Amino acid sequence: MEEMTISQVSRSLGISTRMLRYYEKVGLISSSRREGYSYRIYDDNAVTRIKQILLLRKLRIPVRQIEIILNNTNAVATVEIFRKNIDELDEEITALSTIRDILNHFVEELSKATELPLKNIISTDDNILAAIESLDLISINFKEEQSADKLKKADERLSKINDVRIIYLPPATIAASHYIGDDPESRANFLIDNFVKESALRKIKPDLRRYGFNHPNPVDETGYHGYEAWVTIPDDMEVPEPLEKKQFCGGLYAAHMITFGNFNEWDAFLEWIMKNDRYEFAGDLQDQEHMCGLMEEHLNFYSHIEQPDVDLEQLQLDLLMPVKEKYTEKRKETPEEKQ
DSSP states (O other), X not given: OOOEEHHHHHHHHTOOHHHHHHHXXXXXXXXXXXXXXXXXXEOHHHHHHHHHHHHHHHXXXXXXXXXXXXXXXXXXXXXXXXHHHHHHHHHHHHHHHHHHHHHHHHHHHHHHOTTSOHHHHHHTOHHHHHHHHHOOGGGSOOHHHHHHHHHHHHHHHHHHOOOOEEXXXXXXXXXXXXXXXXXXXXXXXXXXXXXXXXXXXXXXXXXXXXXEEESSOOOSTTOOOEEEEEEEEOTTOOOOXXXXXXXXXXXXXXXXXXXXXXXXXXXXXHHHHHTOSSEEEOSOTTOGGGGGGOEEEETTHHHHHHOTXXXXXXXXXXXXXXXXXXXXXXXXXXXXXHO
């Protein structure tokens, strides 16, 4: 049975690695791990299932319905889902066909007399007016409705970002692991985890902290990228290759906690800082090589080391964003204003 890595699946099927991880998180697909390695492997059955998912998505079947279709051997449930989607498409096709006919009518009438007001065309034709009024706005994806929907979703995301803490991360010496290629998060983290275990770092440095960030960020639709994992170490400690010893300058950060997998909250977190009255972003949005200065901190790293098979959804992370306070100089009053 042929096996493929997550990056190979991503490139061959044109789907991002992030989306593959999402499908696995919601239970649509599964992967395995090779002994001695920590990156994901997909067998023929998993790849076939991914192709089925992509086919159904191209047919505009929602993910929640795809889960029912693929995980249910009862054909009745699938038939009902397809019928529901057909009914929705029929409504949309009818509405779009009506709009096309009305617009063609407007073109014909306006072509006869370029100065004829549009309101006269509508008011003199009861059939056209009735056809327009019969249209269901909900069944048509107007640009205005899409924009409003995006704004609503943005507000919903921002409402979730209500636990932001402003913290100071102290400067530290760190051991760094960096990998670019197949499933870089797992590979980089695997090296750091082994280093922590083999060096008994928890006993040497009980206040250790564990960070990570994309290095570099994904640059195209395949999601191909790298990842760098850090763990703080004593200043005089040496690290084995391929790990690298570095210095972290620390600084002021905004922190927002998530459970593992909810990385989509990065978008809402960035929206939060853009609308904040007191703080502003202190990273570099042009520095895609180092994730613009953004980081993630593993909050329950001790539990992860003690119980490596713990459910990923139980893991907690802090999304970390470098920030600085906004300073506004008060304008000096003129002698006339003082009077």
